[in-house]
Amino acid sequence: MSGRVPVRSRSAVVVGGGLAGLTAALRLSEAGLRVTLLETRPRLGGLAFSFRRGELTVDNGQHVFLRCCTAYRGLIERLGAGGQVAIQPRLDVPVLSVEHGRHRLGRLRRAALPVPLHLAASLATYPHLSALGRLRVVRGALALQRLDLADPALDGTSFGDWLRAHGQNAETIDALWDLVGIATLNARADQVSLALAAMVFKTGLLSDPGASDIGFAAVPLGAVHHDAALAELARAEVKVLLRAKAVELKTITTEGGPQHVVRLESGELLTADVVVLAGAQDAAAALLPADAIDGQHRLAELGTAPILNVHVVYDRQVLRRPFFAALGSPVQWVFDRTAHSGLAQSRPGAQYLALSQSAVTDEIELPVAELRARYLPELERLLPAARGAEVLDFFVTRERTATFDPAPGTAALRPHARTKVPGLLLAGSWTATGWPATMEGAVRSGHAAADAALAQTGARVPVDRGDGRWPR
Structure with a gap:
């Protein structure tokens, strides 16, 4: 006998009902844990509501x-x-400018061709770049393709500095690199880590022809991230507490191992084997025990x-x-x-x-x-x-x-899911997902936290298909 408590008797508290928390709660529940999800607001969905x-x-x-x-x-x-x-069936972005009263409409769209030819025709007729500017963009794209995303040195360089070192100028940065980068990274090229920018452009534009096709919710976000999520959490037997703010977290030692006690603003105490802090970075930092992660004193620098x-x-x-x-x-x-x-x-x-x-x-x-x-x-x-x-x-x-803030040097400040406290995990788009602060990054962090928690409890971790999507 291993002496391990059966997984079905274990419990988890997930603090934060955004996309990271939703993902972690559903995954933990599927593995047999009794899960309680806490959300301070009166609705789920985090910042997408x-x-x-x-x-x-x-x-x-x-x-x-x-x-x-x-x-x-x-x-x-x-x-x-x-x-x-x-x-979208295929990427198609109308790009509009007005100069001296004259409207110019260009389109960034892909053809049914392999990378990088899928964007060649669109770039060749893109009116917001000169002929020389288009050649500069091709040079920059080819250089981006050669970057190794696993190279830690990329995070110490700004994307803007790298672009200029590889033939880009104000014309190409404004008309293409910042056009895409500001929307996906929430910062201009000079304020962005090359590691994050390269990840966005290599994954979105230079990996698979269809990778950059744009998706939208066809209904209000609340219908998906709150209504549909709340119904699915109920089916998964996850207990959801809205307007429930966690104000303190303590870990106690018991014969069966460490137990975590979460105190709510109402005074209610919740005890769990696993706690996932899936809120914003400042909220998670406020609940973390001292020295729970390396470099904890630097979290405020993120x-x-x-x-x-x-x-x-x-x-x-x-x-x-x-x-x-x-x-x-x-x-x-x-x-x-x-x-x-x-x-x-x-x-x-x-x-x-x-x-x-x-x-x-x-x-x-x-x-x-x-x-x-x-x-x-x-x-x-x-x-x-x-x-x-x-x-x-x-x-x-x-x-x-x-x-x-996706500034150069950011990678060293983003913590991984595991902490030094057994059964205490971190999730959120601000954690070390390798992605910028996107809905995708948030969901990936929820998977990472849940999988790390399940591994610590000895539970069977559902097999990941290798593409980051929900395991089947």
Whole structure:
């Protein structure tokens, strides 16, 4: 006899109901643990959620994923929500600029050809780059392909410095590298670790022809990350406590091994064999026992970066595309949210646009009136149909700590799932997933934490298929 407690008698508490916590809770439950999931907010989903504003259902921000985000797609299938998301048949990004009153529309789209030829035709006709600029981009892409993502030295270099050292200039950085990088990394090239940038571009654009195809939720995010998740957690017999804040974590020694005691703000105590801290980096740091991880005193150095979302409702249609990216404008990415929000039913003919603005530290605290004065004229400049339209509503949502700061040197600050305390694990997009702060990274961290916990308890870890998606 091994003397191990049967897995079915073991318990787990997962602190945090974002995508990392949802993943960890479901995986632990599937392995036979009794799981309690705690979430401070009144809803699940973390920073990818919806709320009501009058007759509108509003996503706090526009969250997209790529076909290469296999872990996130696996979670969506696990939640039974595969029919609530859609992925482009082929990458197709309209890119709009206005110079001297003249509109130029380019497209970044792929053909049914192997890498890197899948983007060649699109690049050859991309109007936002000169002929020399296109050759520079090819040179940069070929150099990126040669990088070894396992090389730790990459994290000490900024992406901007590397780009300039490999023939890139302001034209190519603005028109391509930052166009993609700001949206995926939440920082400009000069502020981004080469390791993270190379991972994004090699995985998304230079691995498989279809890797970069863009996916969206076809319904409000809350319908997937809260409604579908809550139903699936119930089926998995996970106990979910909303509006439940963990304020203290202690570990005690018993004859059967270490036990963790989580104290809630209400005073309730929860005892568990396994605890997964799956909240934001500051929340996890506040609960970690002293010296639980190497370099714990440096966690505060892992900074944060904001994302601003600007929401505009017009009395008529002003955009005839699902989305576009803008160049030479403070506007970055614009998405049509009319159908998703319910506006099409409540006010036929009106249109709701959402602007996703990343790496905007200088704007995140600006008053709404100032943001309105900044962005409405820009939308009119980019979209002539907006010039005669009435603005029915204008509001903003601010995620001040939307992501960790992906600066050079970040890798050394991101902890792994295992801590020095048996049965205490970390999860979250800010942990050492190798990915930037994305929904994909969050889900992968949930898998890593659950698998590490199961290995420590002696439970059978479900076989991973090797692509990061939910094991079958």
